[in-house]
Amino acid sequence: MSVFDGLKFRKVSxxxxxxxxxxxxxxxxxxxxxxxMFFQLLPLLVxxxxxxPFVLVARVKREWIRSLKGASxxxxxxxxFNFIFNYIYNEYPNIPSASLIEYSVAMTLRFVVxxxxxxxxxxxxxxxxxxxxxxxxxxxxxxxxxxxTAVRFxxxxxxxxxTIMDAQKSRGLELERGNFLxxxxxxxxxxxxxxxxxxxxxxxxxxxxxxxxxxxxxxxxNLYVLRLGKTDYALAFTSIFMLVVAxxxxxxxxxxxxxxxxSFLQL
Amino acid sequence: xxxxxxxxxxFTYPSGMKPAVEDISISIEKGDFVxxxxxxxxxKTTLCRCFNGLIxxxxxxxxxxxxxxxxxxxxxxxxxxxxxxxGLVFQNPENQLFALSVEKDVAFGLENCGMPRxxxxxRVDWALQMTGIEELRERAPHELSGGQQQRxxxxxxxxxxxxxxxxxxxxxxxxxxxxxxxxxVINDLNKELGITVILVxxxxxxxxxxxxxxxxxxxxxxxxxxxPHKVFNSERARLIGVGIPKATRLYQILRENGLKLxxxxxxxEEASQFLRKILTHD
Ligand SMILES: Nc1ncnc2c1ncn2[C@@H]1O[C@H](COP(=O)(O)OP(=O)(O)O)[C@@H](O)[C@H]1O
Ligand SMILES: [Mg+2]
Numbered sequence: 370m371s372v373f374d375g376l377k378f379r380k381v382s383x384x385x386x387x388x389x390x391x392x393x394x395x396x397x398x399x400x401x402x403x404x405x406m407f408f409q410l411l412p413l414l415v416x417x418x419x420x421x422p423f424v425l426v427a428r429v430k431r432e433w434i435r436s437l438k439g440a441s442x443x444x445x446x447x448x449x450f451n452f453i454f455n456y457i458y459n460e461y462p463n464i465p466s467a468s469l470i471e472y473s474v475a476m477t478l479r480f481v482v483x484x485x486x487x488x489x490x491x492x493x494x495x496x497x498x499x500x501x502x503x504x505x506x507x508x509x510x511x512x513x514x515x516x517x518t519a520v521r522f523x524x525x526x527x528x529x530x531x532t533i534m535d536a537q538k539s540r541g542l543e544l545e546r547g548n549f550l551x552x553x554x555x556x557x558x559x560x561x562x563x564x565x566x567x568x569x570x571x572x573x574x575x576x577x578x579x580x581x582x583x584x585x586x587x588x589x590x591n592l593y594v595l596r597l598g599k600t601d602y603a604l605a606f607t608s609i610f611m612l613v614v615a616x617x618x619x620x621x622x623x624x625x626x627x628x629x630x631x632s633f634l635q636l
Numbered sequence: 637x638x639x640x641x642x643x644x645x646x647f648t649y650p651s652g653m654k655p656a657v658e659d660i661s662i663s664i665e666k667g668d669f670v671x672x673x674x675x676x677x678x679x680k681t682t683l684c685r686c687f688n689g690l691i692x693x694x695x696x697x698x699x700x701x702x703x704x705x706x707x708x709x710x711x712x713x714x715x716x717x718x719x720x721x722x723g724l725v726f727q728n729p730e731n732q733l734f735a736l737s738v739e740k741d742v743a744f745g746l747e748n749c750g751m752p753r754x755x756x757x758x759r760v761d762w763a764l765q766m767t768g769i770e771e772l773r774e775r776a777p778h779e780l781s782g783g784q785q786q787r788x789x790x791x792x793x794x795x796x797x798x799x800x801x802x803x804x805x806x807x808x809x810x811x812x813x814x815x816x817x818x819x820x821v822i823n824d825l826n827k828e829l830g831i832t833v834i835l836v837x838x839x840x841x842x843x844x845x846x847x848x849x850x851x852x853x854x855x856x857x858x859x860x861x862x863x864p865h866k867v868f869n870s871e872r873a874r875l876i877g878v879g880i881p882k883a884t885r886l887y888q889i890l891r892e893n894g895l896k897l898x899x900x901x902x903x904x905e906e907a908s909q910f911l912r913k914i915l916t917h918d
Contacts, residue, residue, distance in 0.1 A: 497736040497737060497740065517734075520736065521734055521736055521777075525730070573728060573731035573732065575694075576694060577731065577732035577733075579690060579693075579694055579716070580690065580715065580724045581719060581744055581792060581793070581796070582715075582719035582745045582748040582749050583716065583748055584716055584748065585716040585748045586748070586749060586750040588750045589750060590751055590752060590753060591753070592740055592743035592753065592756055592760065593740070
């Protein structure tokens with residue numbers, strides 16, 4: 370219906386969706402750390418392919434590619450600045466060397482790896498599981514509650530914003546008219562009712578919470594509990610294994626630049 | 637002693653110039669099905685908030701007189717203590733459900749009380765079954781219809797197994813059929829589980845058949861209080877603008893025109909029964 374559709378999480382089930390969010394998050398963190406450890410192209414190229422099987426199993430290819438496309442502009446900027454600054458600083462006025470290009474590509478790839486892993490994580494982790502994981506990681510309950518409530522009310526507020534927009538437009542409000550400042554001003558008649566209604570809503574919410582014994586005990590219990598299954602353990606061990614291998618390689622194996630490998634292969 | 641008793645209860649909101657409810661003295665027995673009605677702004681919601689302690693603890697303001705509910709003095713008892721004895725279902729179903737699944741929402745109050753997981757699971761299942769929404773347990777509350785949401789809200793309160801349940805215009809966002817279903821659920825809670833019900837309602841045609849006690853308010857005060865047939869047949873109820881049941885109104889019109897039924901009817905079944913009696917006699 371509107372731009373806000375992307376904010377709704379659809380309930381899907383796949384081996385990746387069913388993974389324990391804590392383990393999944395650990396895996397993401399390991400990829401993150403490894404990506405930051407290396408600045409050579411070869412290991413980053415390997416990391417680039419790691420999330421892809423997860424995307425395929427979870428069947429979120431379309432959404433995933435869309436999020437990568439969204440990050441492509443930023444990736445380009447990163448490449449550009451890495452290249453320009455390093456060139457001016459180190460190699461000007463010579464012709465840019467292959468290793469400079471390789472370095473810039475590697476830095477860009479590092480960013481892409483971060484984006485793709487986080488996007489797989491958020492595409493395949495339902496907010497209620499995430500909230501539950503927060504709770505069971507001893508994050509204060511108020512914070513977890515705020516998180517799940519925000520997730521639950523974002524689509525509601527988005528719908529409401531749409532309704533208010535339609536209502537104000539039907540009274541002759543023109544949103545797309547005028548210069549930049551004028552356009553921002555046009556949104557005031559939409560923001561004010563939206564804020565007022567959000568405040569009213571939050572008061573009603575607080576009332577309902579109070580009426581259902583909010584704060585009755587310090588030791589809150591939980592209807593659900595997260596338990597680690599076989600696949601969770603498998604992923605956890607894979608992550609640790611990856612981390613160990615990465616550390617060993619980082620410490621003991623000199624990684625040749627890609628240009629050297631290519632010329633070696635040609636011989 | 638009655639389950640709910642108020643004595644000269646008055647309350648003024650912090651921002652209010654005059655009391656929103658004034659000099660309320662009522663007594664509600666255990667097992668009663670009370671319908672509370674009156675024009676908008678007459679203080680029904682305010683009175684409901686007094687029953688579960690939101691007034692004075694959440695709203696502040698000035699509370700005078702006495703109110704005891706299930707043996708607790710509301711003025712001295714915290715809201716979460718009262719929450720185990722008095723459940724309040726609000727008018728707008730949307731803003732009283734905040735979890736991402738129905739089940740989780742129903743468990744919210746029990747989680748707050750620290751109930752062990754196995755007991756909680758049983759309670760939640762029971763509450764879902766009583767309100768007939770077992771098949772919705774995994775769904776997201778905000779994706780349900782208004783009637784389904786309101787049943788979830790009822791289950792949320794029911795799971796706490798309170799002695800009293802207060803419903804503040806639970807059907808004002810629903811169509812007549814949805815409203816009918818909600819009334820039936822509420823009636824089952826009252827008749828089968830013996831839960832004392834206070835139902836704030838304008839649709840008296842539908843709601844009054846379940847009640848054994850009707851309270852009419854106007855401008856913050858109690859105007860009529862008693863047995864439904866008597867209350868609805870009173871001239872004052874009609875003059876305040878309470879939408880008295882059509883059957884009762886029919887009785888009054890027939891009587892003005894010289895046809896007197898044996899008793900006052902408050903729903904269509906009673907009306908047709910009394911009419912038939914008269915017609916077959918003649
Ligand atoms: N939160 C509030 N703060 C101040 N005044 C209120 C508040 N809620 C209700 N009132 C006032 O109290 C009176 C009774 O309102 P209410 O109990 O909501 O009536 P009803 O539910 O019968 O429509 C009204 O005059 C209303 O303006
Ligand atoms: Mg009201």
